[in-house]
Amino acid sequence: MGHAHAKRRLVELMEQLRAKSRKITGPRQKILDVLRNSRHPVTIKEVFARMPKGDCDLVTIYRSMHLLEGMGMVKRFDFGDGVARFELIDGLDGGHHHHLICTRCDRIVELEDCFAQEMEKAVSARSGFQSVTHKLEFFGVCPICQATP
Amino acid sequence: MGHAHAKRRLVELMEQLRAKSRKITGPRQKILDVLRNSRHPVTIKEVFARMPKGDCDLVTIYRSMHLLEGMGMVKRFDFGDGVARFELIDGLDGGHHHHLICTRCDRIVELEDCFAQEMEKAVSARSGFQSVTHKLEFFGVCPICQATP
DNA sequence: ATCGCTGCAAAAATTTTGCAGGTAA
DNA sequence: TTACCTGCAAAATTTTTGCAGCGAT
Numbered sequence: 001m002g003h004a005h006a007k008r009r010l011v012e013l014m015e016q017l018r019a020k021s022r023k024i025t026g027p028r029q030k031i032l033d034v035l036r037n038s039r040h041p042v043t044i045k046e047v048f049a050r051m052p053k054g055d056c057d058l059v060t061i062y063r064s065m066h067l068l069e070g071m072g073m074v075k076r077f078d079f080g081d082g083v084a085r086f087e088l089i090d091g092l093d094g095g096h097h098h099h100l101i102c103t104r105c106d107r108i109v110e111l112e113d114c115f116a117q118e119m120e121k122a123v124s125a126r127s128g129f130q131s132v133t134h135k136l137e138f139f140g141v142c143p144i145c146q147a148t149p
Numbered sequence: 150m151g152h153a154h155a156k157r158r159l160v161e162l163m164e165q166l167r168a169k170s171r172k173i174t175g176p177r178q179k180i181l182d183v184l185r186n187s188r189h190p191v192t193i194k195e196v197f198a199r200m201p202k203g204d205c206d207l208v209t210i211y212r213s214m215h216l217l218e219g220m221g222m223v224k225r226f227d228f229g230d231g232v233a234r235f236e237l238i239d240g241l242d243g244g245h246h247h248h249l250i251c252t253r254c255d256r257i258v259e260l261e262d263c264f265a266q267e268m269e270k271a272v273s274a275r276s277g278f279q280s281v282t283h284k285l286e287f288f289g290v291c292p293i294c295q296a297t298p
Numbered sequence: 299a300t301c302g303c304t305g306c307a308a309a310a311a312t313t314t315t316g317c318a319g320g321t322a323a
Numbered sequence: 324t325t326a327c328c329t330g331c332a333a334a335a336t337t338t339t340t341g342c343a344g345c346g347a348t
Contacts, residue, residue, distance in 0.1 A: 023327055026329095057330050057331075059313090062313065062314075063328085078227045080284065082311095082312085083312075084312090109276055111272065115268045119264045123249060123289075127249055128291070130290045130295055132288065133287070134285060135284075135286050137283065137284050138272050138282070139284070140273065140276075140279055140281035141278060141280050142277070142278055143277040170302085171302080172301090172303065172347050172348075174303065174346075175304095205304085208304080208306085208338090208339085209303080211337090231312085
């Protein structure tokens with residue numbers, strides 16, 4: 001059960017920014033680099049911690065993440081602990097997938113398949129809502145934690 | 150598509166508290182009352198706003214909500230806006246259900262069925278995780294907002 | 299009488315905003 | 324040059340913690 005997506009090329013990401021006349025700056029490249037090299041969704045503070053001190057202000061990461069989210073380049077997740085997490089979107093389908101989070105050690109497993117695509121249609125049909133999307137995350141106790149009570 | 154659960158009797162909730170030697174106080178009764186009368190998950194501030202001023206401190210609501218969550222009497226939701234929402238759990242099965250949130254006007258629709266119960270088994274079998282649960286919410290544009298661009 | 303609960307105050311943690319200067323295009 | 328972007332500082336939100344006193348059992 002490896003991670004669900006291949007690394008996106010940095011050039012490609014730059015191009016997406018350029019297309020919306022957004023500038024390619026040092027901080028942004030570094031933020032994108034951290035995102036590219038993260039196997040799981042990362043918090044703002046984690047992004048901050050993963051770059052050499054002084055490379056980029058914390059506030060800039062907040063602002064960039066908003067921008068990237070608005071551009072559909074990044075997806076926001078919430079694992080129920082009140083901290084936002086972000087993951088680079090890849091592929092044309094958006095690389096839609098879900099996570100399985102261990103409630104004891106916070107280990108994260110990426111689930112490759114999406115179970116819920118048909119559900120959206122059913123929900124839409126019944127409710128009259130359009131452009132229905134969903135957020136689905138799983139929680140449980142991982143094998144390692146099961147062994148250590 | 151009405152709401153998925155019947156109102157729980159206050160006495161029943163009190164009993165649950167008593168069983169764990171938690172005290173039945175004025176603020177707690179008022180908090181439970183707000184929860185009982187809420188058709189959708191409510192934020193801490195909403196609970197606060199829905200009781201006569203001075204009836205209960207905001208901090209007490211935070212603390213009570215933690216307690217109730219820990220006791221399995223209340224469930225926490227996150228609709229992606231960075232604010233926690235809470236709903237009373239009812240029934241033996243926990244009244245498991247999902248929500249459909251309009252991304253324009255924040256209207257909430259309660260979905261009566263749970264689509265995802267079997268998914269938990271599949272996820273558990275594949276990953277080796279145990280006690281797998283899930284959180285699933287849907288987002289879309291409601292009929293009213295569709296009519297007003 | 300005991301243990302738990304509450305309010306108030308203060309702190310912590312996360313996220314947003316204002317502004318003056320700097321930089322990519 | 325002209326938008327856009329950044330860092331710093333400050334503020335706004337949301338949530339947590341300490342403590343002394345009150346209250347349910």
